[in-house]
Amino acid sequence: MGRAIIHLDMDAFFAAVEQRDFPELRGKPVIVGGSPERGVVCACSYEARPFGVRSAMGMSRALRLCPQALVRPVRMGRYREISLAVFAIFRRYTDRVEPLSIDEAFLDVTGCERLFGTPVEIAARIRREVREQLGLVVSAGIAPNKLLAKLASEQGKPDGLYAIREEEVESFLHPLPVGRLWGVGPVASRRLENGGIKTVGDLQSLSREYLERHFGSFGPTLFEMARGHDDREVVSGGTAQSLGHEETFDCDLWQPEDMERELLGIAERVARRLRRLGFSGRCITLRVKYSDHISVTRSHTLARGEESSGEIHRIAVELLQRTEAGSRAVRLLGITLSQLGQRGSGQESLFDEDDRRRRETLNRTLDGLQERFGEWGICRGSLLAPPGRREGGDGDQGS
Ligand SMILES: [Mg+2]
Known part of the structure; x- marks a missing residue:
């Protein structure tokens, strides 16, 4: 079946x-x-x-x-x-x-x-x-x-x-341009087209060994995709839902006090919206864009959901201290809450205080690891993909 x-x-x-x-x-x-x-x-x-x-x-x-x-x-x-x-x-x-x-x-x-x-x-x-x-x-x-x-x-x-x-898989795939396949970007498309491979049907004529020789570890994937094979499971459980707010400033900010004050306003807006929807969020992400348009994010995951503006602000300020804000000018600040859940769903009562602290420590470690994946890899769904970083399809650019 x-x-x-x-x-x-x-x-x-x-x-x-x-x-x-x-x-x-x-x-x-x-x-x-x-x-x-x-x-x-x-x-x-x-x-x-x-x-x-x-x-x-x-x-x-x-x-x-x-x-x-x-x-x-x-x-x-x-x-x-x-x-x-x-x-x-x-x-x-x-x-x-x-x-x-x-x-x-x-x-x-x-x-x-x-x-x-x-x-x-x-x-x-x-x-x-x-x-x-x-x-x-x-x-x-x-x-x-x-x-x-x-x-x-x-x-x-x-x-x-x-x-x-x-x-119908065979007849559907045959006329499709190779660039429609996942992971086949402009560079790979051009290489294939230069070799006379324009459609997925053309691609089917190439052996697994040939593709591996020319595309390395991506070769076998190409071979399977050309035949419409894909065993990946639908992975549920995670939520791409997040709520956040960002402010771009008319004048770049230099003073940490100014940034902290702006963050309070942003935290209050986010908290208000969370409360209106009856949600709390466990993952708090701060986004900082410097004046040269380079942006970084820092996140912190809590053992239980948070929805108070004071606490969100406190954590955002802590996260701000882990950026170069202050030694570099800042043109945008944003706070996003993800891993949303219904507020007061009682989950927190499952853990005593010690347990909670242990989980917080673990979360901090995980956050540190996550940061290495960079701005767009941290919290799924807090995405507003920057140009040139879109992968397959139209993502959340709303096509
Ligand atoms: Mg869309």
Whole structure:
């Protein structure tokens, strides 16, 4: 018995939320992003795409291509709130939900037929619920594994539902450009195309040994992907949900006192939003962007969820001391809480005080390890991928 995997990906997520919240933006080219002088496009509505506007493009270039575009600032906190509601709908059908980003997930619905219908019916129901309850569009791909499900949802976009049955895998993959496969970036694509390999069908003609010789350890993966093989499980449990707030300053900050004062305001905003949603968060991440646009993050994971602004601020200030803020000028500060849970769910009572302290020490060690993975690897879902660092698909750039 094969598996049934659904890949769900919100269409133009950030831009769609703006159009949802502000009706005057509907049907118009909308760009979500930074300032026209130095920002980048984080997302754009489908109305902006015929002009050539794409996410990760410089704002000034995007506005030259589409001068009539309506530009909206990034409201990450709002997108995270909506994302929580989207994932709550996903979880009505299965607890096997693997978040890939703020607006994208894999669901394993193997064996859910008796309760909810066929995988295609489940995907259609989820799409309907997201549309009716949230006023947003989610595209779905249904296939026997993650690789194919993700390719299927891309195929269906926008506003699509696309299923690949076991017996259709071959004919689906054959005409696909090699660049559509995971991990095949522009460099690998060019190398393959120079060798006359343009489609996945062409790729199938190459032996495992040949691919290993030319692509090293990636070779065998290419060989398997060309045949639509992918055994990876849907890994649930983790949550990509996070809530946060960032402030960019008109003038760079030099004084630690000024930064601490700004952090208090940010902590209060985050805490307010957490309380409104009835959540607390265990992982507190501070983001610091220096005046040269280099940014770093520092995180701390607590044994139990926190939602008070005082405590969030205290930890953020501690984290600030582990950055170069003060000896370098700072242009942006942000605080994100992740590993969210329902507030007061009673989990903390399972641990006595000693236990709690031991876990905190362990968490600190883990945090130290996590930091080595750099800014974008720390807390899944606190992502707003910088340009040029996107991996496969459209991530949370809201396509
Ligand atoms: Mg998307």
